[in-house]
Amino acid sequence: MSGNTQRQFGDTPEQTAELVLQLVKDLVDELRQGQQPDVPLQLDCRFDQDLGFDSLARAELILRTEKQFSVALPDQTLASIETPRDLVRELLQATQLGSTPVSEQLIEQIQLDIVESAPEHVHSLQQVLDWHVNAHPDRPHLYVYQNADQVTEISYRTVREKALQIANGLIEQDIAPGECVAIMLPTSSDYFYCFFGILYARAIPVPIYPPARPSQIEDHLKRHANILQNAEARLLITVPEAKPLSQLLRLQVPSIKAVVAVSEIMQAPMPPDVGVASTSDIAFLQYTSGSTGIPKGVALTHANLLANIRAMGKVVKASSSDVFVSWLPVYHDMGLIGTWFGSLYYASPLVIMSPLLFLSKPQRWLWAIHRHGGTVSPAPNFAYELCINKIDESELEGLDLSCWRLAWNGAEPVSPSTIERFTERFSKYGFRPETMSPVYGLAESTVGLTFPTEIRRPRIERVKREPMTRFGRAEAASSDDPDAMQVIGLGQPLPGHQIRIMGDLGQELPEREEGELEFKGPSATTGYYHDPEKTKALYHGDWLNTGDRAFTIGGELFLTGRSKDIIIRAGRNIYPHELEEAVSNVPGIRKGCVAAFASHDSRSGTERLIVLAESRETDTTKHQQLKHQINNLALDLLGSPPDDVVIGLPHTVPKTSSGKIRRAACKDLYEQDSLDIRQRAVWWQALRLMTAGIAPQFRRYWRTGLDIGYAAYMWLMMGILAPSVWSLVAIVPNRDWCWAITRAGARALIKLTGTKLTIKGEEHLPDNDTPCILVANHASYLDGLVMVAATHLKCRFVAKSELKNNLFARIFLSKLDTEFVERFDVEKGILDAKRIADSANSSQPLFFFPEGTLYRMAGLHEFHMGAFIAAADAGLPVLPVTLCGTRSKLRNRSLFPRRGDISVTISPLKHPQGNDWNAALQLRDEARADILRYCGEPDLAHTPPVR
Structure with missing residues (x-):
């Protein structure tokens, strides 16, 4: 100022x-x-x-x-x-x-009895609410801020009674099960009643956001007509001010039967006779395109929602002792599912206020956490930025945020700078660094996909800029590298879910290589409502495309950008192609020569919307008129104008050779202030832009060629070495010679493929004559080969009995004294375990993969007890060995080996403290703790294994 x-x-x-x-x-x-x-x-x-x-x-x-x-x-x-x-x-x-002062406001800590159980066996959202009403009907569920000073307490019983009144009113309006009912209401008690009322009528709720200002209702309804048409909505429940426009809306959306206010559909709260919802029923439609032209309605079933809520709750250890505090809009998945449904499921009270109350005075959010003892409160990155920049110290006197245990940061790109500055500013008010929890999700995965699996400080990695931008490789940068990029760790996939990073050839990439992010899991949508073409494009086999680019480190997700070109502005998605098409139709603008793109605003922590349009007009006055038209057009389409409109001469907008708009190049030129084409001739700028486009394409093809070349070379080496090693092992009579040949072959393959093998803790290796049991994590088919190459021990491997059915495997492994065990026949498995336990004290060490098998997803799974029972029975020490890098180099169910280094960490021997079950358990836990410490992957011991 x-x-x-x-x-x-x-x-x-x-x-x-x-x-x-x-x-x-x-x-x-x-x-x-x-x-x-x-x-x-x-x-x-x-x-x-x-x-x-x-x-x-x-x-x-x-x-x-x-x-x-x-x-x-x-x-x-x-x-x-x-x-x-x-x-x-x-x-x-x-x-x-x-x-x-604000600090003298009344403190209203919420303290309720603990609910020991949760509705684990219900199959729909309606049944979740019914479960709570049956268990504790008068327990407060919602605390709804009607304004800055007035809070209404709402019990589970009240929600259901009001919802049943709405349900019967909908049935009176001839709404049938499976039909869509749109809700356009602000954050209020009525919103919650209506949502569940639609569910109890077995109809499908379609939340759409209400107008920010009453004067915008007409324009707002016009913008939402496409959503209502796609959903074939039969009814719109909205504010009374919108009712006079119902006739106009019916002309645009023929399926709409009526536009009603909440008071008009209240009936007696009798249970409706519409049958029971199944897990496969659509619970609601989440439209991802916000207010832009072509909507995509993500169809989410009850099964999707409950799977996502349960998975998130398990990771964050949600319970009835939590208090959720939110200002997030309840028409958006983060506010609707992440806060309301999550708090509903776990019997956690939800304190909720309108986004308007937060935007007008951001400190209200923090004071609500203080007053009500909030423990969980999520927000997009821009909200934390607002609190940093828009709240005076005088408005924070007496604030205590020490109760806040989880501050999810998601729904838009997470800024390392925002995290650091928010934590620094509010640490004196009790905010802990580990409270901030960056997460990743998308509507197509219900809401959540990756979460940190433990309470920790946000993980910020520094990577070298040049390898990242040129070749998509996330090489670790030193702390004094001034050009390093900072990227935020967004956690691991939720239990039961998987992610993968895909290259241009459709192959899965190793860790620290950037590619397209895909996912699958029980939270994944079945597709877009009434849009088979977009649904088909969403799927890649049984995986779903996110449209985001990313890489992983230790199984943790790091986003690098969006391939969809979505612009996220203050938590709302804007799809640029629809705005570009509309602006192209403005008289004086060159058709097909418009780019809408995002430019990050460091002050607000969100993205600025920029429109670049070409015109042959050179008059300044005419340029101002074009800008004014574009502003008005954007306002009609999006509900808000762009942050900047740039009118350029022909050939200003860079395009690909096929004529597609290169939005990333537009962004670079804009941010470098290089869009003023009057500084150089048009032919020169066109040549420069064309040249600039060649380099990224060349790097992309070069990277792909290197990947293919390396994979082919590694298979060639294996094709040369494997037959030679197998033949020699099969014919030589001496077991020591067999081990020497195998070890020489393994080390030759590692060396010839340029793989760096690092071995730590060799001093912990016992002599060959010392009986012991080795255990290691199992990440790849390369693990056995690496173990042979890394140690001098002539181990007896313990392998699955199915390998005996393969002649070549049986001959080779038998010559190395491999012990075969039965995995599926219980009686034979017990006999095999007894046999191995009896022979464990021989001089030749035994080697186990206690996870039992390998998985494509990063993470350490539960250990089976066989190796540790054998060690306790025989009184033998256990040697934990940690393998890193093999999963990334050759992932399970993949035949595409990748470049990458491998490390082996050998821990000290663990000696049994007895020969009973408890001694075996202690050995298992100690060995697993060592391996978990060094593998750098998440702990998946209590997560159902996903292959």
Whole structure:
């Protein structure tokens, strides 16, 4: 803000208006980076069409106004002001701020009895609510902020009674099971009643976001017509102000039977006779395209929702002792599923306020956590940024955030800088570094996909910029590398879910290599509602494409970008191609020569929407008119204008050879301030852009060629060495010679393929004549080969009996004294275990993979007890061995070997403390703890194994 003195009210309303206009001008200059708005700044300028203010910009203006004039504006100011004149009117009516600090507000800690169980065996959301009503009907479920000071407590019984009234009202409106009912309501008690009322009627809820301001209702309904058409919605439940527009909506959406207010469909709360919902029924439709033209309705079943809620709850250890606090909109998956459904399932009370209350005064979110003892409260990255930049210290006096145990950060790109600055600023108020928990999810996976599996500080990795940008390799950077990139760890897949990183040839990539992120699991949607073509494009076999680019380290996900080109602005998704198509139709704009892209705004922590459009017009006045038209068009489509509109001469927008818009190149040129084509001739810029496009393509093909070449070379080496080693082992009579030949072959393969093998802890290896039992994690078919190469021990491997059915495997393994065990026949398995236990004290060490088999997903699974019972019975020590890098080099169910290094860590011997079951358990736990410590992968001991 300009000036060092605090502005006060002017002597006259006119002087006050001048001061407000100066505030607006200051903000316009900052947002438009010095560019003048399309119209002269005056009291009747519209904030959205004329000045390009979105909700965050309005919130900032209100905040500055309150500070400069020492007033408290009403909460609804954010929704009601359309022009500076409206702000002046609100300002003149406002009262002077009182002297009572926020810290003296009444503390209302929520303390409820612990609920020991959860609805683990129910199959639908309705049954979840019924379970709670039967178990504790009067237990508070919701604490809904009606305004900044008034909170309504709602029990489980009340939710169901009101929902049944809505359900019967819907049935009276002839809504049949399986039909869609849209909800366009603000965060309020009615929203929760309506959602479950639709479910109890066995219809499908379709949440759509309400208009930010009453004056926008007509435009808002027009923008949502495509969603309502795709869903074939039969009814729209909305605010009374929208009812007069019902006829207009029916003309656009023929399937709509009526537009109703909540009060009109309340009936007696009798249980509706519509049958019982099944797990495969669609629970609701989550539209991912926000307000843009072509909607995609993600169909989520009851099975999807309950699987996701249970998986997230298991990872974060959710319980009825938690208190959820949220301002997130309940029409969005993070607010609807992550907070409301999650808190509902685990009997955790949910304190919820309108997004408007948070945006107008971000400190309200933090004070709600303080007052109610909130333990879990998620938000997108921009919310944490708002708290850093928009809250004065005077508004935080007495704040205590020590109760906050989980602050999920998701729904948009997570900024390492935001995390560090939020933690630093609020640590003195009790916020702990490990509370911040970056996560990843998407609507196609219900809401959550990867979460940290333990309470920890956020994982921020530094990688070298050049290898990352050129070849997609995440090489670790030193702490003093000034050009290093910081990337955020987003955790491991939820239990029962899998992720993989795919290359351009459809092959799975190893760790630390960037590619397309795909996933599968019980939370995965069955597809897009009424859109088989988009559903087909979503799937890659039985895996789903996320549209994001990423890599993994130790099984943990790190995002690098979005291949979909989605723009995430203040938590909302904007799909650029629809806006580009609309802008192309503006007279004076070259058709097909428009790019909409995101540019990160470090101040707000979110993304700026930039529109670059080509025109043959050179007149400055005409350019201003085009910008004004584009602003209005974006406002109609998106509900908010772009942050910047750039009009360029022909050939400004870079394209691929096939004519596709290169949005990433547009972003680079914009951020480098290189879009002013008047500095150089058009042919020169076209040549430069074409040249710039060749290098990335060349690097991409070069990387792919290297991958194919390496895989072919490794198979060639294996093809040469394997027959030779097998033949020699099969014919030589001496077992020591067999081991020497095998070890020489293994080491030759490792050396010839350029694999760096690092061995740590060799001093812990016993002599060959010392009986012991070796155990190692099992990550790849290369594990046995690596063990042979890494140690001098002539071990007896313990292998599955199925290998005896293969002649070549049986001959080779038998010459190495391999012990075969039965995995599926219980009686034979017991006899095999007894036989191995009896022979364990021979001089030749035994080698086990106690996980039993290998998995493609990173992680250490539960250990079987066989090796440890044998060790305890025979009184033998156990030697834990940790293998790293083999899974990435050759993953299970893959025939595509990759470049990569391997390390082997040998831990000290673990001696049994007895010969009973407890001694075996202790050996297992000690050995597994060592392997888990060094493998760098998540602990999946209590997670169902996923192959």
